Amino acid sequence: MSSIQRTRKLALVDCNSFYVSCERLFNPKIRRKPVVVLSNNDGCIISRSNEAKALGIKMGEPYFKAKDIIIKNKVEVFSSNYSLYGDLSRRVMRTLKRFNSEMEVYSIDEAFLDLSNFPDQDVEKIGKEIRETVLQWTGIPTSVGIAKTKTLSKIANHIAKKKISGITSLIGIENIDPILEKININDVWGVGKQLTKFYQKNGIYNAKQLKNKSNTWIKKSSNVLSSRTAMELRGIPCIGLETTTAKRKSCVVSRSFGKRIEKFQELKEAVVNYCLNASEKIRSESLVAKAITVFIRTSPFQRGFGYYSNSNAVDFPIATNNSIEIVKTAVSILDNIFKNGYQYQKAGVMLTGLCNDDGKKNLFSSEKDEIINNLMRSIDNTNYRYGRSTLSLASAGVQKKWNMKREYSSKIDTADFYSLPKIKAI
Ligand SMILES: [Mg+2]
Incomplete structure (x- = not known):
């Protein structure tokens, strides 16, 4: 047996055209067609299939600029569906974790894996296995680059992207x-x-x-x-x-609206939803927030309408991750900063002063807190199992007129039971 050589070996696993691959997964008809995915509010092209790249469609190009090529070549267009991409990303990362290496999730579709424990001559085989497992378990194609440093494994990955095998190792060269x-x-x-x-x-x-x-x-x-x-x-x-x-110091949830909003009620629904997202996020990381900021603004580019932007921050009496308290505070801030007669384009909430939720009771905790904590936990568990917003607060609204513009969304959400892709029996 050969002795194990302990040079440092890092693999960068990167999903190929990740958003496009996610859309293709549930839509076999577009497997060989040119496909692009658009950014929020259908602004720019942020993911392209190889066929779309070959047509000369550029990364980051505004959608309207590429529209001629898109129509002429019957390119399939999708609005971004981050709920779907986020869920598939977690599946990919969970699969990678099975390889028992030290791992850094670098972005939604990339991770570094430390393969130093494997002998030099084996890493290419391991890389191949990683690639095949991810493809088999999640359906997402990846490229794997292996080298001694992060910067070199990025380069190896760059080369791997252009190879049919999808793998490049610079180890031993x-x-x-x-x-x-x-x-x-x-x-x-x-x-x-x-x-x-x-x-x-x-x-x-x-x-x-x-x-x-x-x-x-x-x-x-x-x-x-x-x-x-x-x-x-x-x-x-x-x-x-x-x-x-x-661990993060703050958590921001903000979005531009698909259409302008004038009514307090609609703005409130948006802010409540952002609060629910943000508080769920910090609860999942066992954090509590010391303060909250709410901000709203109109579009600075809209002619003929006045510009208005305002924000306000409030400290919680005791650091919290309780949705009800966070929503209540946010709505009272919104009430203070909202002005009638404007067309709002964006709103957001920011939870700040995040620190660990040690779960300890303090002088002010009561039996009621215990009940609320249990309630929050069951909301999170239910939403985790049956899809986002199965359980929510009434103030979050049902119609969601303020939602982002997503004209071309595949409407598939693997994290939502009712939006799962349907399979027809032949
Ligand atoms: Mg990628």
Whole structure:
């Protein structure tokens, strides 16, 4: 048996065209067609299938600009359905956890896995297994890039995306310069638009050129982060895995409305719903909030109507995650800042001063608190099992006129029993 080599080995698993893949999962008719997914309120293109990319549709392009190409080529268009994507993302991440590696969920469709415990010669096989398992268990195709550092595994993933096998390992390759030479500097992780411009001005056009630039020069002319990137390109790990997500300090839920809102009642329904989402979120992380801010505003771009924007914050007497108390406080703030005669475009709530809910009773807790805590727990459990908003507060409204514009939504929600995709028996 070969001895186990303990070089650091990181895999970046990235879902291919994630939102499009989620839509395709329940709609086999669009498997081979060009597909795009739009951002909130159907603004821009934020996910493209390979067929859509081949048509020249650009990432981030406003929908109206691409409309000609879309109509001409019968591209399938979807409004974003974050409830569906969030649920499938959790399934993918849960599957990845089964591989028993240290793991960092980096974004909704990407995770780093530490494969250092496997022998060098086995990692490609493990990567293949990861890919096949995720595909089999969730139906989502992924690409896997494996290398010694995060920055290099991002590059490996970039290469894997273009391969049918969907996997690239840079482990055990003596000289990776010929590979890095083909990677544009703006495709290197952590190199944004500004930095790209700066590097190009200084003759650095690809990853190899940055790798071979002296640290002294990089540090002097840029910053420490840039020199970390260069070190990582040399195979020296500088950016660690963030396995335990640092607990957040605040929780914001805000959205632009699909259409302008004038009535207090409608605005109130929106704010109540945001409160319910935010309080459910902090309860799921065992946090309590010390204060709440509510804000509302009209569109700054709407001609002929006055602009109005206001917000207010209130401290809770005792830090809380109780939906009823949070909603009550938010509605009284809204009552204070709401002005008649405006067309509101956006509202939001922010829970701040988040800290751990130690569950300890304090001087002021009563039997009533206990009952409310139990009530909150059963609401969360019921909603978790039977779909979001199965149980809610009456003030949250039923019609939800203020909901986002989602003209092309697939209306599938795997987290909601009544919106599950229907399967026809043949
Ligand atoms: Mg992706």
